[in-house]
Amino acid sequence: MKVDTRIMEEGAAPAAGNAHLLGRGFEGLEPYLQKSRDLRQALVALGKMGDKSTNRTARRLHHQLKHAEPSVTMIGQVKAGKTSLVNAMVGFPDLLPADVNPWTSVVTSLHLNPHVSQDENRASFRFFDMEEWSRLLDRGGRIGELAARAGAEDELEKVREQVIEMREKSRERLGDKFELLLGQQHDYGYFDNELIERYVCLGDDFEDDFETSQAQGRFADITKSAEIFMHRPEMPMPLCIRDTPGVNDTFMIREQITIRAIRESRICVVVLAAHQALSSVDMALIRLIANVKSREVIIAVNRCDELSDPLTQIPQIRNSIRKTLSEHDGPKDAQIIFSSAYCATAALTGNIDAIDAETLEALTAWAVEDGRVTDPDALTPEELLWDISGLPSIYAALSERISDGAGQDMLDRIAKSAMNLANGLNAAHQVVSRRESDIGLPPLEKGQLESELKRIEADSIAAMNAAFETTIQEFQKRLERSHRSFLERATGSLLKHLEENGESEVWEYDPSGLRILLRTAYQVFGRKAQKTTKDLLIETAETYASVYFRLFDVAEEDFGIEAPTPPSVPSPVLLGQTIALDLKGTWWSRWWHKRRGFRSFATEFADMIKSETDPIVESLSGAHAESIREASLQELREFMAEQRLLLTRLSEEADNAPGGAAALLDAEGTAIKRAQLKQTMATLTEIAA
Known part of the structure; x- marks a missing residue:
């Protein structure tokens, strides 16, 4: 791809004068951030205890953790x-x-x-x-x-x-x-x-x-x-x-x-207008978020500053949204937050007079009732507007989801990699101490190790592919059954309508049943895929542990390999895309009135809906399923590359001892490093838990 790179003259968009307000609401991230800091310190310690290779790996993990960037997708009504x-x-x-x-x-x-x-x-x-x-x-x-x-x-x-x-x-x-x-x-x-x-x-x-x-x-x-x-x-x-x-x-x-x-x-914020709430007009929006986990959806009802009586109207709007979501298979438990971008902007720019006194009084009364403001008199005008705006509440909701979701997943993954790095150092300490105290070790033949590593890698990848092949085939069969069942029911409903009402009365059919069937099939596949991945990662970790035991004679009570966490399964948002049955009104009416005869209706309808829904089914069983398989394989490959690097380095150190690990030969120094390592491993275990 051709890239047109232009470094222009220095310039920047003007930030708001009260940008410090952005920090209000993220307090819920502190436990996660403390764990992140502890993990980064543990990685620094591991880097100092190990050789250059260990240090490089620790620095890479440290960089990944420091620059981890959870993402939030904003969608909304017009x-x-x-x-x-x-x-x-x-x-x-x-x-x-x-x-x-x-x-x-x-x-x-x-x-x-x-x-x-x-x-x-x-x-x-x-x-x-x-x-x-x-x-x-x-x-x-x-x-x-x-x-x-x-x-x-x-x-x-x-x-x-x-x-x-x-x-x-x-x-x-x-x-x-x-x-x-x-x-x-x-x-x-x-x-x-x-x-x-x-x-x-x-x-x-x-x-x-x-x-x-x-x-x-x-x-x-x-x-x-x-x-x-x-x-x-x-x-x-x-x-x-x-x-x-x-x-x-x-x-x-x-x-x-x-x-x-x-x-x-992993997080989706749906922005609605307070005066518009949520109605059947927004079915395209509801179809999209219906396929995202409720826990990962936040509904922000904006423009609350336009409500004349927020104390009365906001509970009504909340109930209306809940009712609409329930009736149309939306995320029933999604968190609903009421907000005002107008108030937030006024707070950021210091333009307090932009909010008239009557509106401010009404919003403040509601904010106190809602609990987002406890003592209005203790706040500056900018802080009051900012808290009323709902932005801190949105930040708090994002913080909670990051801490429990993508953030914790990142901590788990990096802590387990760090634990394996620490186990590698632990093994190195034991190898050197046993060499120096004349305790025999099995001879390390580099050729044998390379052959063993290749065997493990080939067998693990083959096992992962074979397991996914079976799981994907089961998924495809279930999708096909669901698809066929829906087409048969829809066509049967059409024929029944024609028999009872004739051709003059326009017939409509809700495709939500198909989406529910396909989503259920995808969820079953996702659970099986994650279990398959978890089992194979654990099995591979056990295989590598046996290599350590056989080659280095490490003490079993002091050593173990941490299997990585299986990657998360993305939501099947594709199921929310518009299909022909979603388009009501004049478009569908014209299609209906162009048909003549029962056979024409049934045949053309079935052909059209099959053509419309085939790509969705094919994408779920094809591109979506393959992306999950590839993510699992990538996790496995990274884990095996990590173990290859550790084992290769350890075999070279053991082969070259005592010179290759001179720093570990001093008994007092070794004891200190072993104590530091034990403490670091305890920290990693706590974080990964």
Whole structure:
């Protein structure tokens, strides 16, 4: 891929004057951060106790832990103020354009990092490649494919007209460089809102030379993703917040991009408008979050400053949302937080007068009732507005999920790798002490060790692949049964409707049953995949432990290999994508009235729905299942590479003793290091637990 790298003159988006407020709400992260600090100290200690190879590994794990970056995906209703909320969450009001053209399909990832300097602020923008653009032009994206399958010629023609219009406007903006830009990436050594608008917000006036153009929206048609990296010292740890384009665009490009963004994050924040709540209009939104674990969904009800009586209205809105989610198979236990990006922005900028006295009084009364504010008089005006805004509550919810989810998973993984590093040092101490005290060890033949390592690696990978092959085949069969059963029930319902009501009355059928069946099949597969991975990782760890015992004669009570934690299974967000049965109203009515005769209805309906749902089933049993298999194999490969490095190093040290481990030969020094190592291993065990 061609990369257009440009380091521009120094510049930056202006941060809010009261950015220190961003620290309020992250207090819940402290236990996790303390564990992280303890683990980093243990890694430093291991690095000092070991040789250069051990030190390199410890430093690598230390870097991974320090720069671990949990990600949060933001999705929302139209006009819910999602982007304004994101801007407030990162402390840069007006950074991202809040009003974008419906064609704009950019995921903007904001990387907040307290460990970098402001000089390291930068931005990167990636364009659609030729294949992605061609799919839109040739087939009109997902909606074009759907219309073509359904035989909706009128709809398909409208899509084609819109695509042609968009293509011509893009060519007009970008000239003969249009095709050359596809697949490229533009990098900048700074960011500001003007730069961002050039790539994600469509404008009207453009210069002829795209190389020097500073015009708004010049590249917005073809921009696929934006990455903004910013110094944010108020944050307790790195964090990525992804602002998605939503799910309601003409060609369903947004929907597909948003689905991918949700899969890449463990936490999803759904932004709703207080005056809009949640209704059947938002079914596309509900379908997406229905396939994410309730624990990983936070619902932020924004624009509460627009409510006339928040004390009365907020409980009603909460109950309405719960009811809608329950009726439409949404995440029933998702946490609901009421917020106001407007209040947060006023607090960050110090523009206290932006909130009128009556609104402030009403919101304060509700905030006290809600418990987010205990003593309004003890707070500065900015702190009061910030607490009322709900941002600290959102941060607290994120902190809890990071600590219990992605953060703890990271601690477990690195602590287990560190434990294996410590066990390797423990084995090295024992090898040297036994060599020096004339206790015989089995001779270490490097050729034998290499052969044994290769055998373990080949057998473990083959076992993992074979186990997944069986599990995936079972998954595919279950998906096929569920798919076939749904099509038979839907077609049967259609024929019954025709028999009872004739062809004049339009029939509708809810596809949620199919989604539930497919989601259940995926969840069963995910549990089996994780158990398979866990069992094989433990078995492989035991095999490596036997190598240590046979080659180094380590004491069994002092030694063991920690198996890695199986990777998490991503949510099947794909199940939330729009299919033909979701499109009600005039579109479906026209399809219905074009059919004539029972056989035509039944045959064409079955063919259309099968064509619509086949790609979902194939993706679950194919790309999704394979990605889980590959993640498990990658965990296994990394574990085996770690053990190979340790065993190879230990065999060389044992072969070359006493010179190869001279620092360990002093009895007093050895005792001190063994005591330090024992303490470090105790710390690692506590963290991993």
